[in-house]
Amino acid sequence: MEIVSRRDFMKSVAVAGAVAASSSASDASGDARLQPVFLSTWPFGQAANEQAAKVFHSGGSLLDAVEKGINVVEDDPKVMSVGYGGLPNEDGVVELDAGIMDGTRHRAGSICNLHHIKNPISVARLVMEKTRHTTMAGEGAFLFALKMGFHAEQLLTPASLERWLKWKATPNHLTYWITPENHDTIGMVATDGNGHIVAGCSTSGLAWKIPGRVADSPLVGCGFYADDQAGGASATGDGDLMTNYCTSISIVRMMERGASPQEACNELLQHMAQTDSRNKESQSAVIAMNPRGEVGAASMNAQFRLQYALWRNGQSHLLLSEVLY
Ligand code: GLY
Numbered sequence: 001m002e003i004v005s006r007r008d009f010m011k012s013v014a015v016a017g018a019v020a021a022s023s024s025a026s027d028a029s030g031d032a033r034l035q036p037v038f039l040s041t042w043p044f045g046q047a048a049n050e051q052a053a054k055v056f057h058s059g060g061s062l063l064d065a066v067e068k069g070i071n072v073v074e075d076d077p078k079v080m081s082v083g084y085g086g087l088p089n090e091d092g093v094v095e096l097d098a099g100i101m102d103g104t105r106h107r108a109g110s111i112c113n114l115h116h117i118k119n120p121i122s123v124a125r126l127v128m129e130k131t132r133h134t135t136m137a138g139e140g141a142f143l144f145a146l147k148m149g150f151h152a153e154q155l156l157t158p159a160s161l162e163r164w165l166k167w168k169a170t171p172n173h174l175t176y177w178i179t180p181e182n183h184d185t186i187g188m189v190a191t192d193g194n195g196h197i198v199a200g201c202s203t204s205g206l207a208w209k210i211p212g213r214v215a216d217s218p219l220v221g222c223g224f225y226a227d228d229q230a231g232g233a234s235a236t237g238d239g240d241l242m243t244n245y246c247t248s249i250s251i252v253r254m255m256e257r258g259a260s261p262q263e264a265c266n267e268l269l270q271h272m273a274q275t276d277s278r279n280k281e282s283q284s285a286v287i288a289m290n291p292r293g294e295v296g297a298a299s300m301n302a303q304f305r306l307q308y309a310l311w312r313n314g315q316s317h318l319l320l321s322e323v324l325y
Pocket of ligand 1: 238
């Protein structure tokens with residue numbers, strides 16, 4: 001989804017968002033009852049949360065829930081920043097990144113630059129479950145996926161191919177380092193209501209990126225992190241920038257020291273702005289949850305204001321994050 005189109009979309013949902021946001025304080029507070037909570041980035045996170053809740057309530061594990069929830073967004077060709085239909089690199093190849101982490105075992109699996117396989121979060125989970133490795137990349141990751149039974153398929157859709165051809169045909173077209181484009185990672189943090197935390201995220205990354213580029217999403221502690229003792233977090237936005245701040249592990253450690261999820265999200269973005277004031281203009285947003293199911297969400301600025309999806313008590317909410325600058 002382009003930022004411009006998101007702005008238009010944001011205008012159209014501003015009223016609904018404001019109404020939803022007015023209930024965010026109670027939604028974010030959590031409570032002591034045992035209940036699962038699913039928290040995801042962006043409006044497409046609602047479908048992911050709903051699927052996750054369905055899987056969990058059908059007897060699936062929390063890892064199953066997060067994986068299958070994220071699969072919904074990966075499978076959706078209309079989402080042009082994740083999975084099938086994601087915008088490609090500068091050579092027209094869709095390269096996918098994803099990672100998942102089990103907060104009980106402190107164990108993660110992740111996949112970088114995966115081509116021709118539309119569900120990188122599922123491949124990442126198999127790296128975690130079936131191997132002693134944590135991160136696999138490129139051709140090795142692709143061959144691993146084939147060995148695990150995945151089928152190679154074309155991930156370009158007519159719409160994403162058209163976008164790439166148009167970009168390629170534009171004289172002096174903007175490149176990855178001039179105008180960052182397409183940063184709508186699906187990030188999810190979930191609890192089973194009993195203190196267990198799982199976090200995951202999946203993305204096709206920056207549109208028209210240099211082949212081989214890896215940013216925050218598949219890097220443990222950057223795009224995602226989970227620790228049952230402290231909570232979980234995920235990040236969306238300019239992954240080239242946010243990788244430098246190890247956003248998710250930083251937020252989780254702040255929660256471990258007593259910060260609420262919202263305080264930890266805010267503090268992380270404030271730290272980014274304090275170390276370099278240009279970061280106030282950046283596309284940076286984060287979500288977090290502690291083991292009690294309390295949540296937080298923050299965006300650096302109003303131009304890249306995160307809408308986040310929260311599933312709790314059988315209800316699905318779409319809320320607006322806090323804005324720092
Ligand atoms: N945060 C996703 C990316 O920059 O690739």
